[in-house]
Amino acid sequence: MxxxxxxxxxxxxxxxxxxxxxxxxxxxxxxxxxxxxxxxxxxxxxxxxxxxxxxxxxxxxxxxxxxxxxxxxxxxxxxxxxxxxxxxxxxxxxxxxxxxxxxxxxxxxxxxxxxxxxxxxxxxxxxxxxxxxxxxxxxxxxxxxxxxxxxxxxxxxxxxxxxxxxxxPCGAAYVTRQYRLRDGAEPGPVNSPVGLSLSLSGYFAVAFRHDGGTFSITITHDGTDPRVRTLRHAAVFESVVGAIPLLADWIDPCRAYPITPVLPGGQxxxxxxxxxxxxxxxxxxxxxxxxxxxxxxxxxxxxxxxxxxxxxxxxxxxxxxxxxxxxxxxxxxxxxxxxxxxxxFLDHIACDADRLRRWAGGDVDLTRPLPSDLIVAAAQKDATLRGAVAGYDSMSALPSSLDGLQVRARAVYASGWRPTLAEGPDREELAQLCVEASSGDTDRRARELCSG
Ligand SMILES: Cc1cc2nc3c(=O)[nH]c(=O)nc-3n(C[C@H](O)[C@H](O)[C@H](O)COP(=O)(O)OP(=O)(O)OC[C@H]3O[C@@H](n4cnc5c(N)ncnc54)[C@H](O)[C@@H]3O)c2cc1C
The missing domain is CATH 3.50.50.60 (FAD/NAD(P)-binding domain)
Structure with a gap:
């Protein structure tokens, strides 16, 4: 043989x-x-x-x-x-x-x-x-x-x-840490089958549920700001996660404890x-x-x-x-x-380019075709889109399955609606928080951000 x-x-x-x-x-x-x-x-x-x-x-x-x-x-x-x-x-x-x-x-x-x-x-x-x-x-x-x-x-x-x-390069830098729930503790707040996915102003934060009471918290940013790269230090990471209210619930010491160091990702x-x-x-x-x-x-x-x-x-x-x-x-x-x-692959290139533009402060651009992630997000506002985006969402249908939804999704954004951003520091506040946490001034800043 x-x-x-x-x-x-x-x-x-x-x-x-x-x-x-x-x-x-x-x-x-x-x-x-x-x-x-x-x-x-x-x-x-x-x-x-x-x-x-x-x-x-x-x-x-x-x-x-x-x-x-x-x-x-x-x-x-x-x-x-x-x-x-x-x-x-x-x-x-x-x-x-x-x-x-x-x-x-x-x-x-x-x-x-x-x-x-x-x-x-x-x-x-x-x-x-x-x-x-x-x-x-x-x-x-x-x-x-x-x-x-x-x-x-x-x-x-x-x-x-x-x-x-x-x-x-896809314009996304990762920093992550794994935790374990304490005996009998329930997971923190969730908003999707994988756990909690938050879009903040200029970056993302997620809590992914895993096996046996373990979970990961990940912050994803565009990797361009050296101040944010300090997230790889545990004190900075914990401080930033603590300043995002829904994520802070996940890592409350009464609920969970870290089981890995903070892990930065490569290019x-x-x-x-x-x-x-x-x-x-x-x-x-x-x-x-x-x-x-x-x-x-x-x-x-x-x-x-x-x-x-x-x-x-x-x-x-x-x-x-x-x-x-x-x-x-x-x-x-x-x-x-x-x-x-x-x-x-092509879908990711289109989505990533537009995400980077929006993370840098740009608005939804209605002069160009909408990227897939914005078409999917429009279904939060227009419930009639939900069934049509489901195939893309589950990967049972190719990105081209969204092509016919451009007009309806654009109408959603033309009305002025935008996906809601999660509560937490914006991109500049995140960078500031990293600087302060690196120099030890963590508690005051986190309290200010949490109290709005
Ligand atoms: C930060 C990050 C987060 C991710 N999150 C997700 C996620 O949530 N969900 C998801 O589905 N995917 C995710 N991915 C993608 C996922 O990790 C990859 O798609 C997956 O690892 C691909 O598996 P693979 O077997 O093709 O390659 P790999 O996992 O890279 O395995 C390649 C293997 O080849 C071996 N190897 C290489 N060269 C040699 C050699 N010369 N001789 C002998 N052995 C060799 C390596 O040791 C390795 O074991 C993520 C990727 C990254 C970077």
Missing amino acids: VRTVVVGAGPVGLFTAIAMARRGREVVLVDRDPGPSASTAIWRRRGVMQFDHAHTFRGPVVDALGAELPDALAALLRIGVRVVAGPDGAAIAMHCRRAVFERVLRAAAARQPGLTVVTGHVDAVRRESGRAAGVDIDGRHLDAGLVVDASGRTSRVMRALRGDSDGG LYNSYCGQLDDAGRPRLPGLVAVGDAVCTTTPLAGRGVTLGLLQSRALIEFLTSCAGDDDLAVATFDGWCRSWIRPW
Whole structure:
């Protein structure tokens, strides 16, 4: 049997490798990270900056697990992961830390017949007769008929082979911290299936619910103000969160306590890199990319793992239906990604550019098409839009499903209505608060802001 090597055991590589092995392939899954230790709860994950950052998992992730890895889904539910369903019973969100998600999939991979998990760094993809013929792992060669690049957003080895991606910085900087509810304490206020999402003047703040009474608080800003970068210090972070009344409720010391340091994020990108070169030929026959290696989007919408698992499911389906002709499957997969994944990348670029303009003080611009987030927000005012935006919201319909709603959404904004901003410091007040908290003058400023 021709062996498949999957490079990268993140959420997408794990899912892909297990599902492929269950379809009868002989699979080797390689990651430089050795995986969680059985003896300690701490997993210092190398090379994945966002590992302990706030993750929320959308409905399609639950659907993907249910279809391909129902045992892993059952294991997640057994250890306190919660699936939130809509009125029709369809999954909307899954409350789970990313580390917990990966632990359970890692355990499923270790048990999976036909799948071998190897720890090592892939230094190169070996080429023979113009095809990928395997990988070099820490100097040792491993033959393979198909190499699957699930190495995420940053792998240098793969980027050199696959060419430049489209896209650029998404204008969102993250800082996050995980907490745990005290025994018997209820979560703080919520306004969405994932927890609490707040739009403030010039930045966002969220509380994502996770498994077993854990949750994350994240502040997202545009990353341009050096004063706000001090949010990475615990005293500054706690002070700012304490000045946003609805979030302050979440971290009230009687309710919850921190379980991680404050975690700053690196530069984030919207990126897209297909399988084919400009002439429509495979960049390297025998190599196919999946997950973040194909597409990354601003984490604000929590779409990354969903887009990765949607890709994985499509790739597996094409590999199965093109039995034996992996090159045809890869070409078909590329066409599918252009139709079903790239539109989300383009949607993020449009939304991010307009969000940055609005965060800097700009108003809704009615001289240009409205970005998707504003069309969705208009449904708060015009209830007749709600059903029509639901498909986009749940990712069961592409961004183009909103095109026909432009006129009605524009009418909402032309009437003068604007989405309500949450109570809390505006962008300049946030920066001031950071400065004061850095210099220790936290309590006075937080009290002033809270008392309005
Ligand atoms: C701050 C932040 C918040 C996010 N929040 C959300 C969210 O709420 N919801 C959501 O769905 N998505 C979110 N995302 C996106 C999500 O994290 C990614 O979409 C997801 O990690 C993609 O998984 P992947 O398996 O493709 O890649 P990765 O998770 O990056 O995994 C790649 C793996 O490849 C391994 N690797 C790389 N190179 C090599 C090599 N040469 N040799 C061996 N191993 C290698 C790495 O060690 C890693 O394990 C967020 C992203 C960020 C940055």
